[in-house]
Amino acid sequence: MSAEIKKMEGNSLREQVAAMRQSLFDEEILDKQFVQMEELEDVHNPNFAEELMTLYFRDSSKLLVSVEKALERPPYDANKLDKFLHQLKGSSASVGANKVWIETNKMREALKAEDVERIKNQFQLVKRAHKTLKGKLEPYFHLLRQAGPADAAQPPE
Amino acid sequence: MESSFSSPRNDSFPAGLRVLVVDDDPTWLKILEKMLKKCSYEVTTCGLATEALCLLREKKNGYDIVISDVNMPDMDGFKLLEHVGLEMDLPVIMMSVDGETSRVMKGVQHGACDYLLKPIRMKELRNIWQHVFRRKIHEIKDIESHESLEGIQLIRSGSDQYDEGYFLSSDDLTSSRKRKDVDNKYDDKDFADCSSTKKARVVWSVDLHQKFVKAVHQIGFDKVGPKKILDLMNVPWLTRENVASHLQKYRLYLGRLQKENDLTSSFGGMKRSNSPSKDAQGSFGLQNSISIQQNDLAHGSFRVSGNNLIAQCVDPKSHEGDAKGIVSEPVAEIKKGSNGNIPDSQKTRSLQMVDFNNSCVEPKNGVIGNVPDSQKIRISPLDFNNSYAETKKGLNGNIPDSQKIMTPQVRPSHSFTSVESEVNFTEFESTIRTKYSWNEIQLKKEQKPLIQLNSGFNKPPLSGPHNHFQVDRLQSIPSISPRPSIVEGDVTGPAKSKPSYSEYINNQGSQVSPTISTADSFPDQIKSCVVNHQVSETISSSTSNMKNQGFNLSSVTDLESAQRSLIVGSASPFASLDDDFQICWFQGDCYGMNLGLQNIEFPEYNDPALISEVPAHLYDALRFDYPCDVTHQNILS
Numbered sequence: 008m009s010a011e012i013k014k015m016e017g018n019s020l021r022e023q024v025a026a027m028r029q030s031l032f033d034e035e036i037l038d039k040q041f042v043q044m045e046e047l048e049d050v051h052n053p054n055f056a057e058e059l060m061t062l063y064f065r066d067s068s069k070l071l072v073s074v075e076k077a078l079e080r081p082p083y084d085a086n087k088l089d090k091f092l093h094q095l096k097g098s099s100a101s102v103g104a105n106k107v108w109i110e111t112n113k114m115r116e117a118l119k120a121e122d123v124e125r126i127k128n129q130f131q132l133v134k135r136a137h138k139t140l141k142g143k144l145e146p147y148f149h150l151l152r153q154a155g156p157a158d159a160a161q162p163p164e
Numbered sequence: 165m166e167s168s169f170s171s172p173r174n175d176s177f178p179a180g181l182r183v184l185v186v187d188d189d190p191t192w193l194k195i196l197e198k199m200l201k202k203c204s205y206e207v208t209t210c211g212l213a214t215e216a217l218c219l220l221r222e223k224k225n226g227y228d229i230v231i232s233d234v235n236m237p238d239m240d241g242f243k244l245l246e247h248v249g250l251e252m253d254l255p256v257i258m259m260s261v262d263g264e265t266s267r268v269m270k271g272v273q274h275g276a277c278d279y280l281l282k283p284i285r286m287k288e289l290r291n292i293w294q295h296v297f298r299r300k301i302h303e304i305k306d307i308e309s310h311e312s313l314e315g316i317q318l319i320r321s322g323s324d325q326y327d328e329g330y331f332l333s334s335d336d337l338t339s340s341r342k343r344k345d346v347d348n349k350y351d352d353k354d355f356a357d358c359s360s361t362k363k364a365r366v367v368w369s370v371d372l373h374q375k376f377v378k379a380v381h382q383i384g385f386d387k388v389g390p391k392k393i394l395d396l397m398n399v400p401w402l403t404r405e406n407v408a409s410h411l412q413k414y415r416l417y418l419g420r421l422q423k424e425n426d427l428t429s430s431f432g433g434m435k436r437s438n439s440p441s442k443d444a445q446g447s448f449g450l451q452n453s454i455s456i457q458q459n460d461l462a463h464g465s466f467r468v469s470g471n472n473l474i475a476q477c478v479d480p481k482s483h484e485g486d487a488k489g490i491v492s493e494p495v496a497e498i499k500k501g502s503n504g505n506i507p508d509s510q511k512t513r514s515l516q517m518v519d520f521n522n523s524c525v526e527p528k529n530g531v532i533g534n535v536p537d538s539q540k541i542r543i544s545p546l547d548f549n550n551s552y553a554e555t556k557k558g559l560n561g562n563i564p565d566s567q568k569i570m571t572p573q574v575r576p577s578h579s580f581t582s583v584e585s586e587v588n589f590t591e592f593e594s595t596i597r598t599k600y601s602w603n604e605i606q607l608k609k610e611q612k613p614l615i616q617l618n619s620g621f622n623k624p625p626l627s628g629p630h631n632h633f634q635v636d637r638l639q640s641i642p643s644i645s646p647r648p649s650i651v652e653g654d655v656t657g658p659a660k661s662k663p664s665y666s667e668y669i670n671n672q673g674s675q676v677s678p679t680i681s682t683a684d685s686f687p688d689q690i691k692s693c694v695v696n697h698q699v700s701e702t703i704s705s706s707t708s709n710m711k712n713q714g715f716n717l718s719s720v721t722d723l724e725s726a727q728r729s730l731i732v733g734s735a736s737p738f739a740s741l742d743d744d745f746q747i748c749w750f751q752g753d754c755y756g757m758n759l760g761l762q763n764i765e766f767p768e769y770n771d772p773a774l775i776s777e778v779p780a781h782l783y784d785a786l787r788f789d790y791p792c793d794v795t796h797q798n799i800l801s
Contacts, residue, residue, distance in 0.1 A: 040283040047198045047286075055198060063191045093235060094189065097261045100283050101191045 020154035027147045034106075036140055041103030057148045063102045064141055070095045071134060078127060088126075089118055095133075106136040178293030179204035186216040186232040186244065187259075192282065196231065196289070203290050213239035220252050224367050227254060228296045231280075234260040234267065242274040249275040250417065251368060253409060255295035259284060273420050275413075306390060306408030368410060375399065376410060 031037045041056065048055040074091050077084060092115045099108040114129035183205045187193045193209045200207040208227070210216050213236045220227060230248050234241035245256045258271040259280040271279040277295040280288055368376070379396035380388050390408035397407070 043199075043283065043286065044195065047195070047202060049202075052198060059191060059194055062194060066189070066191060093261070097233075097235075097282065098189050098191045100261050101189065101195055103283070 020150060024147065024150045024154050027143070027150065031143060031147070036104075036106045036136075036143060038103045038105040040100065044102060054148075054152070057151070059102055060144055060148070063098055063104065067095055067098055067104075067107070067137060070098075071137060074130060074133075078130060081123075083123070083126075085118060085121070089115060092118065104137075104140055107133065107140060110136045178296070181205045181293050181296060182226065182228045183207050183292070184216060184219060184227045184230045185209045186213055186230065186236070186241075187211065188233065188236045192233070196284065199284070199286050199289050202286065205293075212236065213241065213244040216244065217247060220248060220254070221367070224252070229255050229257065229292060231257045231259060231292070234258055234262070234271070242270060245271070245274045245276055246417075250413060253299075253368075253413065255299050257292060257295065273423065275416065275420070302412075303405050303409050306405045306412075372397075372399065372402075376407070376414075380411070 031041075044056040044059050052058065070091050074088060074095075077088050077091065092111055096108060096111045096115070099105075099111060110129065110133040114126060114133055117125040117129045181203075183200050185193060185196050185200065185207060187196065187209075188211050190211065193211060197207045197209050208219065210219060213232070216230070216232070220230070232241050232244055236244070241258060241260075245258060248254050248256050255277040256275065257278045257280060258276040259282055260267060261282045263281040268279045277298075278292070375397045376393060379393040382396055383389070383392045388411065390404050390411055393411065394402060394404050394407045
């Protein structure tokens, strides 16, 4: 019975996880690239998506700090900023961080237009998207780990 | 396993394909690594382009294919691409988040066999083996008939046999081949038999490339063939295929440079390649291609007595001034019709790719291209003073046919100063003509016999370790429009530059007569190139090479493009002379002429700016051995 309960719990957890995941896609916070990462998971890298996300957050947070610094006071080094943004764009694309990617792109456009106000505002949006993503993924992965692999929770009966 | 090809990874081609992934973003690196592993490939990752090059050089046959991002902090992905293509002859795939057409085009121009957009899908990675395979097949085709048959059969029969390095190596195929690189083993393959039969990847060192170019020139571009080259080179372990594929690459490279030249209206032949002192090899590669092209273009009559060494301006820095200067010269002349139109090929340009230290080999634009036909023979620095003085007209590239041949007399002590005036190559027309002592420049019109750059050039210039190709004598750069800025001592190239040379260059640089409009395109980089001129004999020999080289390039495509590419060496548009500048002195006569380029079109070259820069450089058969002294760089100034 405990196995069954476990199973049920597992199921319900998995359902929860699935729901969370789906919402991330529905809200376009994540895109198909994320799925690709998940698909890369296997015996050797069971938590590949999570590992990548961790890596991503580590690097992107640093990038955001750099951008923040670069925007502290004028004159702004547009080249440097663009470089950071390009990097951010690239990494976000790598993990499927859709919203962050979109906002970063917009910021790059604002940079090209040399519209300082817009640049700063857009940066806030980028930060926010980043924060949202992190906020949602962390519990997601946590739950995912708990739920365990679909079959693993079922002990042979 | 069963066949000699068998190897642990052999079970199914393309499993075991050895991939090197280069990307500065760790997230991407991880993802790609994972994806490639899923395809059963063997993956090595690295985050820096320089690191990647080291890895590739260390393990010459250790990889089958390279995948690289376009934007990297230490080096432009395109540069890496070129280096890999030239030095290691490996297929390279570029990738980027940015899929703009221009970027993709640039990738292809630089030799990428594919360009992927990020995010990359698994299925795209699964197919990358085709590039390796394709290359193998092409190499096989170079093989002599019986061999190729075997090779192809092998290929057809068992792709699984290829997994090793995916080299079509068969006993038969290889048996007749000497392999230079004994280290054929693929990483973990124990191709006991195969290893001997495998075609090792030849690393085209500077020396080797020089020999290659020399041979090419000796044969004549229009008659060049792998077998002939191989025979002339006299390198025991080198195989015909090695030469054939290198020749092919070289041609492509030259062609590309030319195209770039075309595209970049800027005279810029003198591009300075930024490559951070890449191996000279890299630069050589460029040159080779250039020379090859030239050969094609030229009648092949270049008898470049010397070696057709293309001085490669390796050092980016050095290129700066000199390269530009030099490059511009030829280009200016030629192209634009220079004004003058150096229609007939009399302009023998020596293509110099100054290779200062192995860095930047990339021929800067402009340099090469412009010495279109016509004999713009540059008189070796020494002569400048004399011969050029007359030409002071300012090189406008109008070197009418042939007359602009500057006797190569290379005199180390160059009076570069006079160069300036000489640089006015346009003036050369009158004076030059006769001096051909160094080479026989084959005038397109066949009017003149090949000008033999005797003086001293006959000796293979390359002697220095740098092996920078000597800048073939500066062919008369009739239309060199002096660019004041050229060559300013930027030649930071190898320290070896001979003092005299540098002086020469400097002179040249400064000499650039006012006629030459300062083209911005000639950055100081040209200087470096010039510096390399080893004024001495090497110049002559090198000039001849240069000529050929220069010409080849031009002939390949419109001379214009060739010119540009030649000079530029690197794929980058000429406009960016700032990059390492590779000055290729083409001994224009042969090449240009045939092509009808006659003015090798260096369209841009007509820009005075270009020309101006060139003069300095042109004059000296840039001896690449000499590191372009920075001192030279003042030439144009």
